[in-house]
Amino acid sequence: GQQVMQIPQYQHVQEGEDFTTYCNSSTTLSNIQWYKQRPGGHPVFLIQLVKSGEVKKQKRLTFQFGEAKKNSSLHITATQTTDVGTYFCAGVPSGTYKYIFGTGTRLKVLA
Amino acid sequence: DVKVTQSSRYLVKRTGEKVFLECVQDMDHENMFWYRQDPGLGLRLIYFSYDVKMKEKGDIPEGYSVSREKKERFSLILESASTNQTSMYLCASSLSLGDFYGYTFGSGTRLTVV
Numbered sequence: 507g508q509q510v511m512q513i514p515q516y517q518h519v520q521e522g523e524d525f526t527t528y529c530n531s532s533t534t535l536s537n538i539q540w541y542k543q544r545p546g547g548h549p550v551f552l553i554q555l556v557k558s559g560e561v562k563k564q565k566r567l568t569f570q571f572g573e574a575k576k577n578s579s580l581h582i583t584a585t586q587t588t589d590v591g592t593y594f595c596a597g598v599p600s601g602t603y604k605y606i607f608g609t610g611t612r613l614k615v616l617a
Numbered sequence: 618d619v620k621v622t623q624s625s626r627y628l629v630k631r632t633g634e635k636v637f638l639e640c641v642q643d644m645d646h647e648n649m650f651w652y653r654q655d656p657g658l659g660l661r662l663i664y665f666s667y668d669v670k671m672k673e674k675g676d677i678p679e680g681y682s683v684s685r686e687k688k689e690r691f692s693l694i695l696e697s698a699s700t701n702q703t704s705m706y707l708c709a710s711s712l713s714l715g716d717f718y719g720y721t722f723g724s725g726t727r728l729t730v731v
Contacts, residue, residue, distance in 0.1 A: 552719075
């Protein structure tokens with residue numbers, strides 16, 4: 507079936523280091539969303555990407571949608587302890603309307 | 618702000634019990650969803666509804682049913698709870714399918730079946 511894989515599953519970084527999580531789909535996606543879930547919390551919507559090659563920024567966060575619309579990445583510059591949590595991507599396979607969530611990347615930031 | 622409210626934060630039920638998880642949203646969203654979240658498996662869609670009395674199976678509907686009698690309320694029913702249904706259950710809503718503003722999630726219900 508259609509799958510959306512995320513790597514890495516876990517990442518520990520020192521505060522101030524950069525962090526990147528990657529999202530890969532087995533099929534072409536019409537759009538992709540990113541969510542952040544703080545420990546003990548629920549997923550919160552961050553952003554949606556629609557166009558091939560699209561890049562969007564939110565302060566220290568940079569989101570990218572691949573040219574082939576089968577992968578995406580989230581890059582955090584100079585991580586802070588407030589960045590701790592699990593980051594999920596969610597994509598809609600082309601021709602469908604249901605989001606498929608990735609497995610998530612759990613980020614731990616060491617002060 | 619859109620608010621999605623789940624009736625219970627924690628729930629402990631016995632094997633074989635019928636369990637109701639309730640979810641209410643207050644922004645007139647068309648679509649509502651039930652997910653379960655398990656470590657290493659991400660969020661998996663159980664059922665969703667795109668209109669009152671309309672429902673569609675997600676990826677893991679076995680052992681579950683849903684009810685949407687009113688637009689703002691979406692209930693998840695475990696007909697006969699089993700230990701493998703111990704999980705975090707998340708309800709979500711969205712204005713439309715493929716909503717640019719994303720899904721709004723409730724705080725979750727952590728269900729333990731003993």
